[in-house]
Amino acid sequence: LxxxxxxxxxxxxxxxxxxxxxxxxxxxxxxxxxxxxxxxxxxxxxxxxxxxxxxxxxxxxxxxxxxxxxxxxxxxxxxxxxxxxxxxxxxxxxxxxxxxxxxxVEYVAAWSTLRKLRPLWVQLTEAAPYVVLATSVGRWRVRFRLERCVIEVEDACLALREYVSVDMHTKARRFVRQEGVAAQLSDAVAEACWLRAAVQSARNGERLQGVEYPPLGVTGRDRASELSWLRTVARAYLSSPVVSEFVRQEHSSISHEQGASERISSNDN
Missing domain, CATH: 1.20.120 (Four Helix Bundle (Hemerythrin (Met), subunit A))
Structure with a gap:
């Protein structure tokens, strides 16, 4: 042994x-x-x-x-x-x-992000309903639902670009700077400004052609930066007074231009 x-x-x-x-x-x-x-x-x-x-x-x-x-x-x-x-x-x-x-922790974070993006998804997909996928997803599949929400939000943004020009994007950025929005938030708030204006134009069926469309701020970002950007845009879109004021001024300007055009046409006749 x-x-x-x-x-x-x-x-x-x-x-x-x-x-x-x-x-x-x-x-x-x-x-x-x-x-x-x-x-x-x-x-x-x-x-x-x-x-x-x-x-x-x-x-x-x-x-x-x-x-x-x-x-x-x-x-x-x-x-x-x-x-x-x-x-x-x-x-x-x-x-x-x-x-x-x-x-x-990942599950809770995905659920929280989905909850924050959902109101923006509702607003954008109402204006561009054709970007919504037809297949249903179970409520418990939170991460998959988040992926789908992000894809449909970005597709809706692409579709809504056709209702505004790059000049609108430039005006939004200038307006945001004039209103004193913090530098780290200014691009996202400007994005929310032209998106709100585009949603309004889409509801009126005012699609533009032959113009340069605004760029998307979400392009070229990694996953974490992409979600952070969309959360910031969603928050500004839904609750920022700067965004509401920009859209109000743009609507007033468009209404004034249309009224002036109608008066000119009447005088010509």
């Missing part, structure tokens, strides 16, 4: 190698995780396996010392073993819990 101490030392060496490999895999996966909680979870799992390898290593050291010199240090060994085991279990437990928590 193999002596117990020899088997213990061999088992400890195997455990140490396994823990080191696991630590390398977990910590190497941190940079590939796309969420902060996912990175933290893998980091804690890596820390747990690292502590586990230290536990196995200290067992090997104490067994080797006892075999070589016949001396043992039971108090120190017990202290190190208990501390490392508790720290290992705690780190692994935290690491296992964080990835599911990350999924829950």
């Amino acid at each position: 193999i002596p117990t101490t020899t088997r213990s030392r061999n088992g400890g060496a195997s455990s140490t190698i396994a823990m080191v490999v696991a630590t390398w895999l977990f910590l190497g996966g941190v940079r590939h995780s796309r969420t902060l909680l996912g990175k933290a979870g893998l980091g804690f799992l890596g820390l747990g396996t690292l502590l586990g390898s230290l536990y196995a290593l200290q067992r090997i050291v104490f067994v080797t010392v006892q075999l070589a010199s016949g001396t043992s240090y039971p108090a120190l060994e017990n202290l190190l073993s208990t501390t490392l085991k508790q720290a290992t279990v705690l780190s692994v437990a935290v690491g296992v819990c964080l990835p599911p928590l990350s999924v829950a």
Whole structure:
């Protein structure tokens, strides 16, 4: 039979190698995780396996010392073993819990963003209903519903560009600056201005042809920036007094021009 101490030392060496490999895999996966909680979870799992390898290593050291010199240090060994085991279990437990928590956080964030974009979606798709996809989506599929909402909002913006010219976009940006809107919000508020004007023109069927259309501010953004931009535009579209005043002035200007044109036509006749 193999002596117990020899088997213990061999088992400890195997455990140490396994823990080191696991630590390398977990910590190497941190940079590939796309969420902060996912990175933290893998980091804690890596820390747990690292502590586990230290536990196995200290067992090997104490067994080797006892075999070589016949001396043992039971108090120190017990202290190190208990501390490392508790720290290992705690780190692994935290690491296992964080990835599911990350999924829950993503779900709540998607639901919150969808709730904020939904009113803008209603306004834009009423003016351009043909961009709405016919297939229904279950209410519990929040992330899929958010993707669909974003796509339909952006498609509606593309369609509504045909009701305003780039001059309207320029006027909106100038008006927003004159009203003292913060620089980091000015582009989004200007976007909301011409979108509100375009929705009004679409309801009147006033499609423009032969003009340059305004650019979309959402173009060329990454996912996080895209959602942040749309939330800001939605908030300005629905509640900004600057947007309401711009649309009111534009409506008054258009009505005045149409009245003047009618008077000129009457005089000509």
